[in-house]
Amino acid sequence: MQALTEIVSRTVVLRERNIDTDQIIPARFLTTTERKGLGKHAFNDWRQLVDGSPNPDFPFNRAENIGARILVAGRNFGCGSSREHAPWALADLGLRAVISAEIADIFRSNALKNGLLPVVLPEDVVDALLEQPGVELRIDVAQRSVTLPDGSSVRFPLDAFAQTCLLEGVDQLGYLLRQNDAITRFEQQRQSQEFRHAS
CATH class of the missing domain: 1.20.5 (Single alpha-helices involved in coiled-coils or other helix-helix interfaces)
Structure with missing residues (x-):
């Protein structure tokens, strides 16, 4: 696992609430225990139109979001089943952190075990970020803080053991x-x- 000390990136935004693990990685793609390659199936049913072509309106299909490593999502992200493939798919998609006002417990635990940082921030802060897609944020794992576009910073909870594992990779x-x-x-x-x- 790659050490995670700091993330500086533009954000990609999914405003939907209650994004569950089946939406993150549909069940039909769970036939593998390989992590590599799952990113192409992340949010599969939202990324493609009925005819199988890319949905031009879906944020991860837009050119300006290529390379973004921070996802800002609506409340209750990662709810549903406990599939570990969900953080695998997001990490393979290139994400290193997910920010939301609420992140499901099992998803949060699975994410931390796989080097994906779940960041829970106050709802008003997240709501503002949801309205500003593409802004640059700086996440400091050692300080457990996110530097916002206006230069202010806000702290997030992260237990000491998980923090140590992330920092040491x-x-x-x-x-x-x-x-x-x-x-x-x-x-x-x-x-x-x-x-x-x-x-």
Whole structure:
């Protein structure tokens, strides 16, 4: 997983509320455990017209949004089923952060485990960003803050363990593996103490 310390990017906006994981990645694309390539199916049913051609009105199909790494979405983003493919698809699409006034708990947990930063900001702040697509934001993971277009900054919640994993570019297993020497020392000391008590 790539370390995530700072994101500076234009925003792409989806104003809809209650965007669920089936809208993020439809169930028919869940037949793989590969993360690569899922981005082309992200928001598939919104990105394409009935005849299969690209929907010119959908934000991710617009040229000005190519390369945007921050999604600003309506309230209750990522609700629905717990599929981990949803953050996989968004990350493969090139996104590094999702900003909303409310992000579903399971989606938030899955996102953090996969290097996608879920940012919950006050509703009035998000509402303003939803009306200003394409503005540049700066997200500082260490400071847990977002610098807004007017230069002001607002903080967002992020638990310490998830923050450490993002900053170091490791998932939960990777974090544990980095503690291998300390775990080995602890086990050796414990076994030594047990041996002394038994003798």
